[in-house]
């Protein structure tokens with residue numbers, strides 16, 4: 001607490017009730033007055049927040065040497081539905097650190113400056129529709145109040161129009177036809193993103209399913225949200241409290257939907273959530289927030305390279321699993337032989353990390369709804385016609401560059417609104433790089449030179465994908481709905497901070 005900006009010391013963010021107000025929930029009368037009081041402790045913001053369907057307040061502070069939201073290990077679970085408006089007030093309570101200006105944008109800088117990105121959402125990369133509020137614009141910086149910024153341009157953006165002092169109100173208008181699923185939010189300030197995300201400036205963002213859109217057994221499943229960090233897996237609570245479960249108990253026959261986010265701030269490997277029992281029924285139902293056409297049984301003994309494993313999560317990826325505990329109490333543990341051969345594989349390649357989830361089956365049994373039908377509703381995204389599309393290539397290259405150029409803030413690619421393109425992304429290095437683009441997802445068609453059959457579980461939409469070492473990935477994409485500047489970058493965040501980022505602009 002000693003390092004906190006003394007000007008703001010009266011704001012006791014860590015003991016404040018978490019600032020979550022959802023208008024939908026208010027109508028249902030389920031939000032207590034105490035939460036309301038905390039959420040609207042700044043009277044001036046009442047009117048603004050009142051216009052949104054969901055409002056969250058994130059106060060960034062130092063806690064035990066880490067930069068965190070609201071004094072918690074992670075930010076709160078944000079929930080919003082398609083067609084609704086999400087407001088986020090970001091308050092930067094960190095002390096001024098006059099380190100934003102730098103000659104080299106690809107070295108650490110702006111360490112107490114932060115911002116806000118909604119990973120995977122199809123939302124405006126500039127402002128809301130009125131132009132009054134910032135939306136998913138990662139060029140915006142929220143610097144500590146009282147900070148002196150002595151330069152006019154930082155990382156290619158104009159300080160006057162992009163710097164906010166002390167706080168900022170973001171507004172995300174979720175399109176009516178937005179997909180529902182598991183997304184996440186995190187700090188995306190070039191020069192400090194890896195440190196801030198590693199510290200905990202991140203959290204789950206759920207676009208709620210349209211009622212009745214999912215099969216009954218999924219709709220009725222108990223939801224659990226797991227957040228994978230660089231070290232462990234955390235089970236997340238509504239307010240951002242998060243603990244690494246030393247034991248995870250399921251009742252016999254219980255069905256749960258696990259939303260798993262790989263939010264690793266500096267991981268350069270794939271993560272696998274590995275339940276300790278082999279008779280847990282486990283199916284992948286969505287990836288990167290996009291519901292699959294068909295569920296995929298998880299094979300915990302898959303020894304293929306991680307980019308060929310449908311349930312491997314590169315940093316930034318999300319996976320939703322539907323799991324059913326065995327009907328009897330005597331759960332079968334995964335054999336040590338299988339486990340050790342997988343661990344050997346992981347250790348040999350340094351590309352995979354198994355995160356063990358110790359499961360205990362206990363308590364009275366549950367007669368949960370289940371189905372043996374693998375069919376799922378799919379993402380609802382429009383498929384591509386079987387025609388040749390204009391081609392584009394991009395390569396992750398040595399010394400943290402893209403196409404041999406380090407990030408300089410200049411627009412590298414101009415993309416035409418509504419155009420469809422066929423991309424190939426190469427990894428010309430011997431380390432893992434993870435391709436992520438804001439705003440629009442893409443349909444994977446080829447991995448490491450292997451064309452994916454129409455029914456391949458790997459032929460799916462993603463917004464983040466690991467590129468095989470010295471290999472490539474091909475996909476088709478469209479630039480829909482939104483014009484403006486945003487970025488492509490490696491989601492191994494230290495690589496991004498060091499220069500593996502490129503600015504693109506969609507034009508009408």
Ligand SMILES: [Cu+2]
Pocket residue numbers: 396432433434490491492495496500
């Ligand atoms: Cu990288």
